[in-house]
Amino acid sequence: MVGSLVVGALWAMLPAYVPNNAAVIFGGGRPIDGGRTWGGRRLLGDGKTWRGTLAGTLAGTLLALVLNRAAPVVEGLVGFVLPTFPLAVGVALAFGAMLGDIGASFVKRRTGRERGAAFPGLDQLDFVVGALGLAALVAPAWFAATFPPLALVVVxxxxxVLHLVTNGIAYLLRLKDEPW
Structure with a gap:
């Protein structure tokens, strides 16, 4: 029971876990804020780009489709049913993760933090809040069935922990300028 809860919750979050990594790898280009400022500070900064947002959303959505195909095989290995992703949910998890990260960038700029500056808590959960919030809006029944309260606690x-480990690896591989 505990194993299926943990594995199922993390499986359901995979389309939200991948987008920000894909945005780092495939991003760049024109910033979303177009260089605009508010109160003397950039709205978002150069790190939030249209190409990165699109790449992240596509990567997470494609992963959701791949997981749908892989679910029957993995279920045979783990011995329990895994969540699958209607297309709208895959897009919502991926795009919601990007929106959460963009929102965190806005908050960081308003609090005087520069690009890459640490903001404990926000840095690790911004994309989770965005992904879960948009998925709940787009598919409330899927969300309720997939993320009961204990699954949310697991996530x-x-x-x-997963965020710090993956960012540390990206930093060591020189894909990120900071390890958080």
């Missing part, structure tokens, strides 16, 4: 507890 909120495991994500900061």
């Amino acid at each position: 909120l507890a495991a994500t900061p």
Whole structure:
């Protein structure tokens, strides 16, 4: 029971976990804020680009479709049913993750933090809030069935650890300028 809860919750979050990594790898180009400022500070900064947002959303959505295909095989290995993703949910998880990260960038700029500056808590959970929020809006029944309260606890507890580990690896591979 605990194993299926943990694996199912993390499986359901995979389309939200991938977009920000894809945005780092495939991003760049024109910033979303177009260089605009508010209160003397950039709205978002150069790190939030249209290409990165599109790449992240596509990567997460494609992963959701791949997971749908892989689910029957993986279910045979783990011995329990895994969540699958209607297309709208795959897009919502991926785009919601990007929106959460964009929102965090806005908050960071308003609080005087520069691009790449640490903001503990926000850095690790911004994309989770965006992804889960948009998925709940787009598909409330899917969301309720996939993320009962204990599954949400698993996601909120495991994500900061996974986030720090994956960002540390990206930093060591020189894909990121900071390890958070």
